[in-house]
Amino acid sequence: MRILICEDxxxxREGxxxxxxxxxHTVVAALPDTSELERTVEAKDPELCxxxxxxPPxxxxxxxxxxxxxxxxxxxxxxLVLSQYVEERYASELIAAQGGAFGYLLKDRVADVGEFIDSVQRIAEGATVLDPEVVAQLLTRRSRDDRMRALTERERTVLAALAEGRSNQAIAALLFLSEASVEKHITSIFQKLGLEQDEGGNRRVLAAIAHFESRGPTGATSSEPQHPQTGASS
Known part of the structure; x- marks a missing residue:
């Protein structure tokens, strides 16, 4: 895969x-800022940025x-956007924006080389991959919404895993459930959130999170690391 990096x-960047x-993979360009980004994307035609x-500046x-x-x-x-901390407003803007596949990961995830490379591959193949901590904060922030309160603890866990871009099979393996049970939970989630069930499950979850975000006040961005517990790892 042809990849362009923009990291100051x-x-x-070298790592x-x-x-x-x-x-x-092939890194076609490694830029320190966005001043030449548009021209470089045009010239190098990367398959992932x-x-x-x-x-800067x-x-x-x-x-x-x-x-x-x-x-x-x-x-x-x-x-794929990398961030030092969970910056909820930026994640919400990306989720709400129109466009193709994308990811939002904390830079700490790069340390897990296998997981990071897997995330890069999944994004390139069309998946949306959100850092578990980002998902946890978005879901927690909108937990006051009546529809979110209607979800059981297990459904919240499944929703968080689904929003990270995981397949039903991957969720089943992660949570030690059968695929049939995962499908049942997902059906219930979409019913409670008032979303029509179709093949774009991951997109629907992201749309739901964006909707909840748009209903609430915009929070300040994080200025220091936050480490909320996310059900996706339980």
Whole structure:
């Protein structure tokens, strides 16, 4: 796979290059900021873009704005955003935006090489992959919604795993359930959330989370690491 990286940290940027190339991929460009991103994407035609949320010159939202623009102008181009901390507002903006496959992961996930490479592959193949901590915060923040309160603890766990882009088979293995039980939980989730059941289960969950986010006040971004417990790992 042809991958473009946009990351200001030299150490992480070079680490990503080596990690991805070791995994059999080709890094067509590794940029320190977004100044040449559009031109480079046009020239190199990558199959996946990896961007940091905070990039020069202001280190605020350059990366997320670039990701949103890529999702708007190149909806078929998968985008993976890396963030130091859980920044709920940025994750919500990506979820609500129109576009193709994308991922939002904490940089700590890169340390688990196998899981990170697997996430990259799944995003490239069309999945939406959200960091478990991001999913946990979005679900917790909207737990006051009557529909969310209607979910059982097990259904919340299944929903969190589904929103991470996991297949029914993967959820069953993760939670030690049968696939039939997982399908039953998912059907119940969509009924309680008022969503029609079709083949786009992952998209529907993301749409639901985006809807809940739009109903509530926009929270401030996190300024320090947060480590909420997520049912997806129980």
């Amino acid at each position: 940290s030299v150490l992480l 990503l290059v080596r990690l991805l190339e070791h995994g059999g 990896i961007l940091d949320v905070r990039l 202001t280190f605020t939202d350059e990366g997320i704005l670039a990701a949103l623009e890529l999702r708007r102008t190149r909806p078929r181009l998968p985008v």
